[in-house]
Amino acid sequence: MLIGEVSRRCGVSTRMLRHYDTLGLVTPTGRTSGGYREYSADDIRRLFHVESLRTLGLSLNEAKRALDEPDFAPADLVGDLIRHTRQRIAAEEELLTKLEHVDAAAPAEWDDALHIVTLLRALESESAARRQQAILSHGGKAALPVEALVEALLSEDDPNVAGALRWSLARAAGPGLTALAVGLGSETVDVRRRAAAAIAAVHTEEAAALLRRALDDSDATVRGYAALALGSRGNADSVPALLEMVVEGRRDVEAAEVLGLLAELSPTADDLVEVMQEELDKTDHAPTRLRITQALAEIPGAAARRALARLTEDRDRTIASTAAAIVDTQDRGRRRRSSKVAEK
Numbered sequence: 001m002l003i004g005e006v007s008r009r010c011g012v013s014t015r016m017l018r019h020y021d022t023l024g025l026v027t028p029t030g031r032t033s034g035g036y037r038e039y040s041a042d043d044i045r046r047l048f049h050v051e052s053l054r055t056l057g058l059s060l061n062e063a064k065r066a067l068d069e070p071d072f073a074p075a076d077l078v079g080d081l082i083r084h085t086r087q088r089i090a091a092e093e094e095l096l097t098k099l100e101h102v103d104a105a106a107p108a109e110w111d112d113a114l115h116i117v118t119l120l121r122a123l124e125s126e127s128a129a130r131r132q133q134a135i136l137s138h139g140g141k142a143a144l145p146v147e148a149l150v151e152a153l154l155s156e157d158d159p160n161v162a163g164a165l166r167w168s169l170a171r172a173a174g175p176g177l178t179a180l181a182v183g184l185g186s187e188t189v190d191v192r193r194r195a196a197a198a199i200a201a202v203h204t205e206e207a208a209a210l211l212r213r214a215l216d217d218s219d220a221t222v223r224g225y226a227a228l229a230l231g232s233r234g235n236a237d238s239v240p241a242l243l244e245m246v247v248e249g250r251r252d253v254e255a256a257e258v259l260g261l262l263a264e265l266s267p268t269a270d271d272l273v274e275v276m277q278e279e280l281d282k283t284d285h286a287p288t289r290l291r292i293t294q295a296l297a298e299i300p301g302a303a304a305r306r307a308l309a310r311l312t313e314d315r316d317r318t319i320a321s322t323a324a325a326i327v328d329t330q331d332r333g334r335r336r337r338s339s340k341v342a343e344k
Contacts, residue, residue: 001039002032010047017047025064026050057081116145123148128158135164146172150179153198154191162194170201177206184210189219196222200229208235215241224250231258234265239272246295247279247288256291260298273303286316293319297326305330 007014020026021037026047030038039047046067053063058081065072122134135149146169153165169176176198183195196214199207214226215237227241228251239262245255263269273296280292293311296304308330311323 001044003028003037003039006039006044006047010044010051012047012051020047020050020060023060023064025060025067057085120145120148123152128161131156131158132161132164135161135168146176147179150176150183150198154180154183154186154194156194162197166198166201169198177202177204177210181210184214184217184222189222192217192219192222193225196225200225203233208233212237220244220248220250224255228254228258231255231262234262236262236266236268238262243275243279246276246291247283249287249291252291252295256295256298259295260300263299263301263304269299269301270303273299273301273307277307280311286318289314289316289319290322293322293326296323297330 001009003014003017006012007017012020017026017037021028026043028037028039028043030040032038049067050060050063053066054060056078058066058077062077066074066077119134122130125131125134131152149165149169149172153162153169156162156165169180180195180199183191184199186192186195192214196211196217199210199214208230211226211230212235214222215230217223217226223241224245227238227245231238231242239259242255242259242262244250246252246259259272263272276292276296276299280289283289293308296308296311305327308323308327312320312327314320314323
């Protein structure tokens with residue numbers, strides 16, 4: 001069979017057949033009287049073997065070794081091919097992810113696309129400073145690749161980079177909440193904490209709904225992020241978690257300030273004082289009682305005032321002196337305000 005017919009029947013170009021001949025990979029055993037290559041049935045069979053090996057990813061030299069060396073063992077080579085193929089697939093999947101992130105950001109022009117690609121590459125850097133700088137310098141140059149930022153945030157260990165990512169996502173005003181909600185349901189507590197902190201920075205109803213869900217999280221830090229964010233926006237659902245933070249000493253100063261804000265915004269200040277008094281009465285732990293006493297200073301109204309007055313006579317001298325100092329400060333503040341009113 002002449003080279004042209006072999007090419008048509010086997011689907012291998014004549015140029016490649018000549019290259020195979022040059023390499024000694026598939027050499028036609030005969031020549032016509034005119035000097036043309038003539039392939040035998042065995043030659044065609046070898047050609048099919050070569051093409052089959054190439055479909056497995058073997059190079060031409062590897063295919064030649066496989067066919068010509070009697071002691072050639074395919075196991076090691078096939079193992080290498082498997083590893084290389086997995087690496088290639090991983091690289092292709094990474095490229096696909098990047099393309100999807102760029103597509104999701106819907107860049108209007110090529111410059112926008114290039115800015116996004118630059119940011120995505122920087123997020124893969126081992127340098128925390130470079131990752132942070134890339135996020136902060138992105139500015140409004142192009143639409144944000146929100147899903148990529150969420151993905152980066154949920155795995156980011158550096159607090160400065162994480163802060164920059166939260167800032168960037170907050171600027172996006174909510175498009176990343178769906179992905180963050182997935183993070184909020186993660187079995188990994190660090191992922192849930194990162195997701196809760198990021199959601200807390202977004203001021204939308206959708207974010208508030210997610211934060212209310214986070215109030216029931218098994219992790220105290222996640223509950224704390226949710227309670228501080230919701231409470232600062234006037235949501236009374238956060239009160240139990242905020243009281244828990246005061247009692248346990250987790251960001252208790254912030255929690256007390258938010259409780260004071262809630263007491264000003266709602267008519268439940270007396271109920272809040274009653275619950276705080278119950279916490280005081282049921283514990284002898286001095287640091288806990290002191291934190292509750294200090295938190296009462298943030299609560300407006302007569303009920304908190306009466307509770308503090310009682311505490312000035314507490315058996316614990318530290319608590320009694322703290323309560324007395326708070327009452328004295330409040331009295332001086334009232335006198336100053338009354339004096340200003342009288343002057344007018």
